[in-house]
Amino acid sequence: MRHQKKGFKLGRKKAHRDAMLANMAVSLFIHGQIQTTTQKAKALKEFAEKLITFAKKGDLHSRRIVLSRLKTKSRAIQTSVNFLFDKVAPIFQNREGGYTRIFKVGFRKGDNAEMSLLKLIGFEGLDFQAYLAKEDTTPKSEPKAEKKTVQKEKSISPQPTQEKSPSEEKKVENTELQEEDKETQEVETAEEKIEEQPESESESEVSEK
Numbered sequence: 004m005r006h007q008k009k010g011f012k013l014g015r016k017k018a019h020r021d022a023m024l025a026n027m028a029v030s031l032f033i034h035g036q037i038q039t040t041t042q043k044a045k046a047l048k049e050f051a052e053k054l055i056t057f058a059k060k061g062d063l064h065s066r067r068i069v070l071s072r073l074k075t076k077s078r079a080i081q082t083s084v085n086f087l088f089d090k091v092a093p094i095f096q097n098r099e100g101g102y103t104r105i106f107k108v109g110f111r112k113g114d115n116a117e118m119s120l121l122k123l124i125g126f127e128g129l130d131f132q133a134y135l136a137k138e139d140t141t142p143k144s145e146p147k148a149e150k151k152t153v154q155k156e157k158s159i160s161p162q163p164t165q166e167k168s169p170s171e172e173k174k175v176e177n178t179e180l181q182e183e184d185k186e187t188q189e190v191e192t193a194e195e196k197i198e199e200q201p202e203s204e205s206e207s208e209v210s211e212k
Contacts, residue, residue: 035126058092
């Protein structure tokens with residue numbers, strides 16, 4: 004029975020194999036080609052062409068699937084996915100599969116492993132660095148700054164003056180009159196004290212005599 008014979012194991016466990024294929028696929032989408040062993044190239048061809056098929060659909064669900072297959076949410080990976088959807092996928096809109104080609108390039112020195120070059124078809128006119136520069140220069144909206152300016156304007160705007168009722172105006176007048184009466188009383192008491200002082204001094208002189 005042919006159990007567990009499908010696919011390429013590559014001498015690695017599933018987590019390690021998926022991470023390796025994801026990194027190699029990102030390099031393939033950015034540079035248009037990648038050189039590796041023949042077995043890895045065959046495994047990467049199957050993995051990358053499935054991602055390109057999702058990218059041809061161009062919807063949000065397909066974009067999320069591609070990001071989940073690449074196993075990370077870093078800024079570099081998101082930029083490469085945007086490049087895949089915006090520039091690479093439109094090349095293959097009229098092609099039903101066969102987006103890559105494998106070219107054997109010889110044997111590796113040291114272990115004599117068979118090496119191959121995996122290339123994307125029609126990638127010659129694309130430049131990832133130019134796309135990255137355009138993406139960095141695009142203006143971004145700043146809704147938070149607008150909210151802050153609105154809050155500042157609200158804080159600076161003067162508060163509306165409340166009109167006082169006639170009863171409140173009468174109370175204010177009464178309090179002012181009471182304060183004036185207290186001031187006049189204090190002045191009168193001070194004058195009386197000043198007038199009493201010389202009389203007390205004359206009485207003391209008479210008693211001494």
